[in-house]
Amino acid sequence: MNVLAFERDAIAVLWVDTDGWGAAAAKRCLGDCGYHVGEVESVTAALQAARSQRFDVAVVGLPRIDQHSLELLGRLHATAKSMRVLVVVDEATVATAVSAMKVGVSDVLVKPVGDGDLERVIQASAEDAKVSSCAADPPSGGASRAGRSSILGTSVAIGTVLQWIDRVAPSAMPVLIEGESGTGKELVAREIHAASRVADQPMVAINCAAVPASLLESELFGHEQGSFTGAIASKRGLFEMADGGTLFIDEFGELAGGLQAKLLRAIEDGRIRRVGATEERQVRVRLVAATNKTLSDEVRAGRFREDLFYRINVLGIRLPSLREHPEDIGLLVKHFLGDSWTLGEGVLKALQQYAWPGNVRQLCNALERSKVLAAQPGIIAIEDLPREIVTAGGEPPLEIGGNVDLETLNRVHVLKVLKQHRGNKAKTSRVLGINRRSLYRLLEKFGSKHGG
Ligand SMILES: Nc1ncnc2c1ncn2[C@@H]1O[C@H](COP(=O)(O)OP(=O)(O)OP(=O)(O)O)[C@@H](O)[C@H]1O
Ligand SMILES: [Mg+2]
CATH class of the missing domain: 3.40.50.2300 (Response regulator)
Incomplete structure (x- = not known):
């Protein structure tokens, strides 16, 4: 050597x-x-x-x-x-x-x-x-991030997310964050940037669903003067603004076909072209994309380019829905309510039984609302919760009694959703946010334990 x-x-x-x-x-x-x-x-x-x-x-x-x-x-x-x-x-x-x-x-x-x-x-x-x-060598894996992360949760599901952030943050490769609405995709994107090598550089964000399709290309890539009606001066696009740092593209699944091709080129070799420009420019941007769609479904339906999907999904993750980690609800409630509030009888149980289609954001909003409406300051009683949360529980207090484990909660919840949809498994699995095979597995498990 x-x-x-x-x-x-x-x-x-x-x-x-x-x-x-x-x-x-x-x-x-x-x-x-x-x-x-x-x-x-x-x-x-x-x-x-x-x-x-x-x-x-x-x-x-x-x-x-x-x-x-x-x-x-x-x-x-x-x-x-x-x-x-x-x-x-x-x-x-x-x-x-x-x-x-x-x-x-x-x-x-x-x-x-x-x-x-x-x-x-x-x-x-x-x-x-x-x-x-x-720095002193921190313990490896999720443990190093837990505790100093703004992403709260001690469940295995959240631990996996924290570990994944630790792994992918130092890389320059693009990442894809999938997850239902309100599961913390933006929060995760910000943590990735903060833990990346370009943390001292800007993170620039854009929401594809919030920008009219006709303007999106110019937003992302910039334009030259006179390139279209209204382009009175030339303008840098977000790729140029994020040069050296991170570009966060939210609602990535909304990107139109032509833009997908342009984006692929930008990711593959960092070359971009302003609208109306003849020459290309070189940028170095770390791309973080998020979507509440399942991008592989979009590919199958022909709405999303397969090559772009594979490029962006190399380091992809699907964030767990709140239903998948109800054991974190207590911690989240404490965080959102602050020290001066407590929960009345049965409230935590009701929160843990509810399906939370809007996930952590919905939980946060429900608590904010309950605080305002609380009859007794400092205590959120079951009556203070939004109706749908309480009624969704149906007959649960009687049915499951005092000391209840997570598996029982899961079983009650799954069977209830199934009943609500008159046994339709496709609908049930969609509502639960799991695939049909997982639903069958769960039903099999419950069936064998509870007499078929
Ligand atoms: N694990 C978590 N710990 C603490 N706060 C969380 C967690 N997950 C989400 N939140 C909070 O919930 C709210 C919604 O999160 P965020 O905006 O990141 O979700 P999103 O997945 O981007 O949602 P959407 O698809 O609707 O854009 C934010 O206030 C965020 O701080
Ligand atoms: Mg978001």
Whole structure:
């Protein structure tokens, strides 16, 4: 291995060239930029090098990611936790990229990668590595985020979301957040930006549903003077405004077909063109998209481009509906009500039984309303709750009695919704926000436990 004596502050890059990929030019470029470069020819040799010396970033050239390389990459990450591992491959699928991130790879780049791009990614990763190696190593996974996150919840469902944020935030790849209305998609988008490498740069947000379709292209990409009636001066678009930072595109599923193509190009190589312009511009934007639709359904229905979906969904997540984590309702209530309020008898139970189609936002609004209407200040009584929440419970207090576990609550709720829809399983699963197969599984489980 050819390793130089490193100065303390220079960025140290471990160049792992397993496939003879453009090494000479890219290495020279890094050297010219003042980086220290150590070079090895296999991941196994990289493991050894990383054990004996501190590197900020490892750049691993591979033909593709397979089971064997995944295992080695995982070990490389585990050997030097503060070192960022970038992988440069000939080809990657959604599944392999996700698997790579899961074993600790911070970014997957697909060849060809421009020297300038590579340098930018390395620089960003190195800064990230330095920051995290200065801070005392936090415990890994959701535990590190829980407690300092504005996303509240101690359920497994929320823990999974927090862990996912920790994993994807440092990457430059686009992310997709799906979830029903009010599940916290925007909140999650803001946390991703705050935990990203570009947190000190702006996050620019746009809601596709709130902008008329005819203006959306110019909003996103900008326009030149006179390019359409009313374009009296040229204008920068949001991609340009977000350059260097994050662009949050809300209601992403509302994007029209032509714009989807333009967006794909912007994501793939950072090239955008203002409306009416002839030349393209280069931007570097981290894209976070959110939608309350199920984008794969939109693809199947022919309303959304498959290629864009796959590109954006590599690091996708579906946020849980509130029905899926009723155990967090107590905590959320405490947070929304503040210290000077308590719940009257049966109120928490009623809240936990309700289906919350509007999720956390609806819960927050219901509590605000109840506070105003409360007969006795400081206490929310069952009568103060919106009618639909209480009546949705039907006969529950009698039916389930005092000491009730989550499974019973679930069973009561599912069976009630089923009854409300006269046994129609398609409708029931839609209302419950689960797929039909999960509903069948639940019914089977309840059936076997309760005499069929
Ligand atoms: N887990 C959570 N902990 C604390 N607050 C939450 C949580 N989830 C959502 N909220 C709050 O609920 C409200 C709705 O969240 P947000 O606006 O992020 O939802 P959304 O998914 O973007 O909804 P929509 O699809 O309607 O735009 C916000 O006030 C947000 O702070
Ligand atoms: Mg939103």
